Amino acid sequence: MSLGGGTRTLSQSAWMCQASQVPSTLWKLGRLNHVAIATPNLEASTALYRDVLGAQVSQPEDLPEHGVTTVFVILDNTKLELLYPLGNNSPIQNFLDKNKSGGLHHVCIEVDNIQAAMEEVKAHKVRCLSKEPRIGAHGKPVVFLHPKDCAGVLVELEEA
Ligand SMILES: CC[C@H](C(=O)O)C(=O)SCCNC(=O)CCNC(=O)[C@H](O)C(C)(C)COP(=O)(O)OP(=O)(O)OC[C@H]1O[C@@H](n2cnc3c(N)ncnc32)[C@H](O)[C@@H]1OP(=O)(O)O
C-alpha cells in the first residue's frame, strides 16, 4: 500500500494509522461551530438565506479588529457565517479580489483547550496564523490554521 511518500508494508501503514489516532489527553476536537462564506453583497446573501431559504439570521455585526462584518445564519446543527469586508485591511477583501463571486472561506471547529491544540498542530508543522488566540465573533478565543497546511482549507479553531 503506498501512502504518499513511497511504498510501505501494510503493517507500517496500519501502525501509522493507529499512531495517528492516539487520542490526546489534553484536548479534543468538538462540534462544527460554523462554515464561513465570503460575499461581495452581504444584503443579497442574507436575503437568500432569510427570504428564499427561510432561515433565521442575525443582525450584521462589525468586527473591526478582524476586518469583517458578519451575519450568522442559524441552522439546526451549526451556523453559516456570512463575511463582508470591513475597513482597509480586510482578509475578506483579499479573498474577494481573487474570488469575485465570493465563496467558501473557512470552517470553524470547536476545541476544549485551544492552547493545547495549538501546541499539537505546531508540533505537526501546521502554522497558526497568530502567535496567541484572539477573541472571535462569539467572544471566545479563536486561532486560524494556514490553509496550505490544511489541504487547502482555512481552519478556525474556537475554544468552546
Ligand atoms: C475571528 C472573527 C470571525 C469568527 O468566526 O469569529 C472570523 O472568522 S473572521 C474571518 C476573517 N479572518 C481571517 O480569515 C483571518 C485568517 N486569515 C488570514 O490570515 C489570511 O486570510 C490568509 C493567511 C489565510 C490568506 O492571506 P492572503 O489572502 O493575504 O494570502 P494569499 O492570498 O497569499 O494566500 C496564501 C495562499 O492561501 C490561499 N488562501 C487564502 N485564503 C484562503 C482561504 N480562505 N481558503 C483556502 N485557501 C486560501 C491562497 O489561495 C494562497 O494559495 P496559493 O496556492 O499560494 O495561491
Ligand SMILES: [Co+2]
Ligand atoms: Co469564523
